Amino acid sequence: MQPQVQVSLLLQSTEMAEIDTIIDRAVTSGDPLIATEYGNQLGRAIALKGVALAKLFFGMRNNWELFRAAGIEEEFGDFVNAHMTITSKVADKYADMYEAVLDNANIPLPIRNQLAGKPIKQLLLLTAAVREGDLDEDDLEDVVVLDYNGVRQKVRDARGDVTSSRRTITARLVQREESKYPHGSLVVFGADEQEVIGQFKLIPETETGRIYLERIKNQLGWEDIR
Numbered sequence: 568m569q570p571q572v573q574v575s576l577l578l579q580s581t582e583m584a585e586i587d588t589i590i591d592r593a594v595t596s597g598d599p600l601i602a603t604e605y606g607n608q609l610g611r612a613i614a615l616k617g618v619a620l621a622k623l624f625f626g627m628r629n630n631w632e633l634f635r636a637a638g639i640e641e642e643f644g645d646f647v648n649a650h651m652t653i654t655s656k657v658a659d660k661y662a663d664m665y666e667a668v669l670d671n672a673n674i675p676l677p678i679r680n681q682l683a684g685k686p687i688k689q690l691l692l693l694t695a696a697v698r699e700g701d702l703d704e705d706d707l708e709d710v711v712v713l714d715y716n717g718v719r720q721k722v723r724d725a726r727g728d729v730t731s732s733r734r735t736i737t738a739r740l741v742q743r744e745e746s747k748y749p750h751g752s753l754v755v756f757g758a759d760e761q762e763v764i765g766q767f768k769l770i771p772e773t774e775t776g777r778i779y780l781e782r783i784k785n786q787l788g789w790e791d792i793r
Contacts, residue, residue, distance in 0.1 A: 583618075583619060583622060583683075586605075586619060586622050586623050586626065587626070589601060589602055589605045589623070590602060590623070590626035590627065590630065593627070593630075593634075594630050594633050594634070596637075597633075597634060597636075597637025597638060597639070598634075598637075599627060599631075599634045599639060599646055599650075600650060602623060602626070602627050603627075603646070603647065603650040603651050604650075605623070606620055606623050606624075606651055606653070607651055607652055609623065617661070617686060617687025617688070617690075618665075618669070618683050618684075618687055618690070620653070620658075620661055620687075621661035621662060621664055621665040621669070621687065621690075622665055622669070624647075624658045624659075624661045624662040624665070625661075625662040625665040625666055625670065627643065627647075627662075628643050628658075628659075628662045631643045631781070632778055632779075632781050632782040635778065635781050636774075636778050643655070643658075644656075644658070644659065660691060660694075661687070661691075663694050664687075664690050664691050664693065664694045667693070667694045667695075667697050667698040668682060668690060668693050668694065668697050669682065669683055669690075671697065674697070674704065674707060675704065678704065678707050678708060678711065681711045682707065682710065682711060685710075685711070685718075686715070688715060689710075689713075689714075689715050689718045692715075692718050692719055692722050693707075693710065693718070693722065695726075696722045696725055696726055701722075701725040701726050702721070702722070702725055706721060706725065709721060739753075739754045739755075740752075740753055740754075740767065740769075741753075741754060748763055749763070749766060750769070751766045751767045751768060751769050752765070752766050752767075753765040753766065753767060767780065
């Protein structure tokens with residue numbers, strides 16, 4: 568049975584629909600170079616390159632465990648850095664925006680489609696505010712017709728002076744034997760807090776275990792401590 572490729576079908580313009588095909592081809596062949604080469608060309612080819620690239624990165628990142636299962640050894644970010652003109656930091660920001668805003672089923676599809684027509688620079692302002700519930704449906708309808716300064720002010724009105732996630736939580740997987748935390752610990756960090764909430768076997772005995780561990784890491788955005 569072929570694995571189900573996790574890519575939103577939002578934005579069915581010719582160019583945007585083609586991205587679903589590209590991700591499907593890349594996953595089926597186990598070769599993410601198909602997606603990165605397309606992405607490099609995409610940046611020079613179409614006007615909606617920002618949103619299109621966001622969808623491409625979202626699709627690649629969400630399916631990265633399938634590429635790992637096909638033999639790709641690099642992490643998503645390392646692969647992007649090696650094969651694209653865009654850095655992994657930018658790729659993650661684009662993918663985060665797509666996931667929080669354009670792939671968010673809690674936002675009505677007509678609004679998402681209207682938002683998708685806006686410049687990527689404006690959409691990136693929305694990521695944390697939408698993810699944390701600071702902007703409601705009415706706010707997003709207003710955002711559709713605002714320019715960059717208007718969108719920025721809308722976000723500031725909703726969040727005060729906060730410009731990024733105020734509830735940022737990161738998780739780190741301890742891989743150094745000499746760390747103050749036990750080897751394999753999952754440590755979560757908040758604003759002023761940190762806690763070990765679990766422990767993982769870092770070298771699974773089965774391929775299924777390895778794939779699932781990588782899937783969890785990719786989905787939660789863990790940072791490895793080596």
